[in-house]
Amino acid sequence: MKSIVLKAGREKSVLRRHPWLFSGAIERVLGEPAGGETVRVASARGEFLAYAAYSPQSQIRARIWSFDAAATIDASFMAAALRKAAAVRARMLPPATEAWRVVHGESDGLPGVVIDRYADTAVMQLSSAGAERWREAYAQAAVALGNVRRVYERSDLEVRRLEGLAARVGPVIGDEPADAISVREAAAHFLVDVRHGQKTGFFLDQRDNRAKVCRAARDREVLDVFSYTGGFALAALSGGASHVTAIDSAADALAAAHANLIASGLDASRITWIEADAFGELRRLCDRGQRFDLIVLDPPKFAPTEKHVARAARAYKDVNLWALRLLRPGGMLYTFSCSGGVDAALFQSIVAGAALDAGVNGRIIERLGAAADHPIALNFPEGEYLKGLVVQV
Ligand code: SAH
Numbered sequence: 003m004k005s006i007v008l009k010a011g012r013e014k015s016v017l018r019r020h021p022w023l024f025s026g027a028i029e030r031v032l033g034e035p036a037g038g039e040t041v042r043v044a045s046a047r048g049e050f051l052a053y054a055a056y057s058p059q060s061q062i063r064a065r066i067w068s069f070d071a072a073a074t075i076d077a078s079f080m081a082a083a084l085r086k087a088a089a090v091r092a093r094m095l096p097p098a099t100e101a102w103r104v105v106h107g108e109s110d111g112l113p114g115v116v117i118d119r120y121a122d123t124a125v126m127q128l129s130s131a132g133a134e135r136w137r138e139a140y141a142q143a144a145v146a147l148g149n150v151r152r153v154y155e156r157s158d159l160e161v162r163r164l165e166g167l168a169a170r171v172g173p174v175i176g177d178e179p180a181d182a183i184s185v186r187e188a189a190a191h192f193l194v195d196v197r198h199g200q201k202t203g204f205f206l207d208q209r210d211n212r213a214k215v216c217r218a219a220r221d222r223e224v225l226d227v228f229s230y231t232g233g234f235a236l237a238a239l240s241g242g243a244s245h246v247t248a249i250d251s252a253a254d255a256l257a258a259a260h261a262n263l264i265a266s267g268l269d270a271s272r273i274t275w276i277e278a279d280a281f282g283e284l285r286r287l288c289d290r291g292q293r294f295d296l297i298v299l300d301p302p303k304f305a306p307t308e309k310h311v312a313r314a315a316r317a318y319k320d321v322n323l324w325a326l327r328l329l330r331p332g333g334m335l336y337t338f339s340c341s342g343g344v345d346a347a348l349f350q351s352i353v354a355g356a357a358l359d360a361g362v363n364g365r366i367i368e369r370l371g372a373a374a375d376h377p378i379a380l381n382f383p384e385g386e387y388l389k390g391l392v393v394q395v
Contacts, residue, residue, distance in 0.1 A: 003042045004033030006056070006064060010046040016066070019381040021108045023054060023064040031056075037166060038135030040067065040075045055113070055132020059166035065113035065132050077139035083111050084143040094374040096213075100185040101194065102375045103206050104144070109379040117144055118202040120183045120194050122151040125202040126174065129157070131165045141174040152176025156202050171197070184265065188213055189240035191265040192231060193258065200230065207340075207372035207388050208233060208300065214370070214392075215298060215336055216241035222295035225249070225287075225328065227280050227321065232259030234298040234336075239268045247274045247294070249283050281317075284324035297325045298336045305343035314341055315352050322356035326364065329395050334367070338390040346389045353391055368392040 008016070012027035023043065035041050035056040041064060043052040050071045054064035067075050087110040095102050104124070105117040114130025117140065124144040128134050134157075141153040153176065158169040173179075182193035187209060196203040215224075215234050219241035226235040229248035236259075238246050250256050256275045263270060276283060280301070299321055305314030318339060325335055339349045346369070357364040370390030372378075378385040 004031075004035040004039060004056075005042040005044055006031050006035075006054070007044050007048070008046060008051070013045040013049075013051055016043065016051045016069070019069060021066045021113050021379075021382055022062045023066070025061055025063040028063055038131035038133075040132075055130065055135065057131040057165050060131070060164050062130075065108075065130055067111075067113075067132070077136065077142075080112070080136045080139040081143035081146065084117070084140065085147065086110075087112070088147050090377075091375050096188075096209075098186070099209075101187065101192070101204060101206055102209075104147070104375075105140075106376050107385070108382045109377045109385040111379075115140060116202070118204075118206060119150070120185050120196055120203060122149055123179050123183055123196060124150045124153045125156050125196045126153055127156045127159065127202055129159050129161050129165070131167065134165075134167055137174070145175055152179060154179055154196055156196065182261075187233075188216060188237065189266070190236040190262065190268070192233070192236075192262050193265055194231075195258065205230065205233060205300075207376045208338075209375075210373040211336065211338070211370050211390060212237035214368075215296070218334060219243040219296060223293075225294040225297045225325075227284065227297065227299050227325065228301045229259055229275075230255050230300075232256075232262050234300065235259065235273065236262055236266055236268060238296070238298075239263070239272060240266065243272065243296075245272050245274070247276060247287075249276045249278055249280050251277065251279050253277050281320060281324075284321060284328065288324055288327050292328065293330045293333075294328055295330055295333045296336070297329060297333070298338075299325050300336075300338045300340075303341050304339075305341035308343045310341075311343045311348075314344060315348070318344070318349070318352045319356045319359075322353050323360045326357055326360040326362050326393075326395060329362070331395065333395055335364070335393040335395070336370070336390060337393065338370070338388065340388045342384065342387045346386070349389050350391060353393060357393070357395075362395045364393040364395050366391050367394050 007030040009029045114133030116127040153174040194203040216237040219238035224238040226248040235248040372388040
C-alpha cells in the first residue's frame with residue numbers, strides 16, 4: 003500500500019484521533035497515490051497510525067478512515083459505517099420522521115460523506131476525493147438499508163473545488179426525482195426539491211428547534227427571518243401562533259413555503275410573506291412600530307471559515323440588534339448561527355453586544371444546536387457548526 007510519512011511530532015493530532023491531516027504535517031509521500039486512494043499513515047519513526055484517503059490537491063491532504071491497523075478499507079468497510087450510522091438514527095429520531103440525515107461526514111467516521119433521506123429518496127453529497135472514490139459503495143449501501151427507491155447525488159458543494167473535483171448532480175440509482183418530494187415533519191408537510199434546494203433540499207439540522215418554536219408559539223405574534231421554505235413559520239403556525247410574518251430574499255423559497263403551507267392545511271390568512279432583504283426589512287418594520295412576541299433568526303452562513311469572521315460578526319450583530327428591538331417586553335428571540343468560523347462563545351458575545359446596543363436586557367433561556375442526526379464527534383470539534391440561543395427580553 004502507498005503511504006504518507008508524517009514529520010516528527012506531527013502524529014499528535016492523529017493520536018488524538020483527529021480525522022484530518024494537513025499538508026504541512028507530511029514529510030514524504032511514497033508511491034504517488036491517486037486522488038482518493040487509500041494510504042497508510044506512518045509516524046516519522048515508521049509506526050502505523052491510520053489508514054486515510056489521499057487528497058493530492060487539498061490543504062487537507064488526507065482524511066482518516068480508520069485508526070485500526072487490522073481494518074480493511076473497502077466497500078464493505080463503507081457499508082458497515084453506513085449501517086452503524088443508520089442504526090443510531092433509528093433510536094434517536096422522533097417517531098414517523100420522514101426526512102433525516104443518515105450519515106454526517108467525519109462525525110460518523112466517513113469524512114466528506116453526507117447522506118440524507120427524504121421519504122424513499124436518499125440524497126448523497128460527497129465533498130472529498132476519498133468520498134468520491136467510494137461513491138458506488140455508498141449508493142448501494144444506502145439502498146441496502148431498506149425502503150430506498152432511488153439515490154440522487156447533490157455533490158455540488160464549493161469545497162469540492164479545493165479537492166480538484168467537478169460538481170456532479172444527478173441520479174445514481176433509480177430515476178430522476180420529482181420536483182417535490184413530500185415529507186412530514188411534526189404537523190407540517192414540506193415539499194422538498196432535492197435537485198435544486200439548498201443543502202440537499204431542506205434544513206434537517208433545525209428539526210428539533212422547529213419543534214421548540216412550535217411549542218412556544220401558541221397565541222404569539224411570530225416573525226420568521228430567513229424563512230427559506232417556511233420551516234419555522236409553519237412550525238409556529240401549527241403550534242397556534244396568532245399570526246406569522248416570514249421574510250426571505252428568495253422569491254422561489256417563499257413560493258415553496260406557501261405551497262408547504264397549503265400542503266399542511268394551515269390557515270393562509272394567518273401568514274404574511276415578505277420578499278425582502280432582511281437587513282433593511284427589520285429596520286423598516288421597527289420604524290413602522292411593528293412588534294412581535296417571538297422572533298426566529300436563522301441566517302445563511304455568514305462566515306464559512308475564520309477569515310470571514312469579522313464581517314460576519316457585524317452582520318450577526320446587526321440582525322440581532324434589530325430583532326431585539328422588534329420584540330415586545332417578555333418576548334423571545336430564537337437566534338442561530340451556522341457559521342463554522344463563529345464558535346458558541348463568540349456568537350453569545352455578539353448577541354450580548356447586540357442587546358447592549360439595542361438597549362434591552364436579555365437572558366439566555368436555552369442553548370440550542372443541531373438535531374441528533376447531526377452528531378459532533380468528540381475528536382472533531384469542527385463538526386459543531388449550528389448554535390442557537392433562546393433569549394428572553
Ligand atoms: N430557517 C430555514 C433555513 C434558512 S436558510 C429553515 O428552517 O428551513 C437561509 C435563508 O436565508 C435562505 O432561504 C436565503 O434565501 C435567505 N437569505 C439569505 N440572505 C438573505 C437576506 N439578506 N435577506 C433575507 N433572506 C436572506
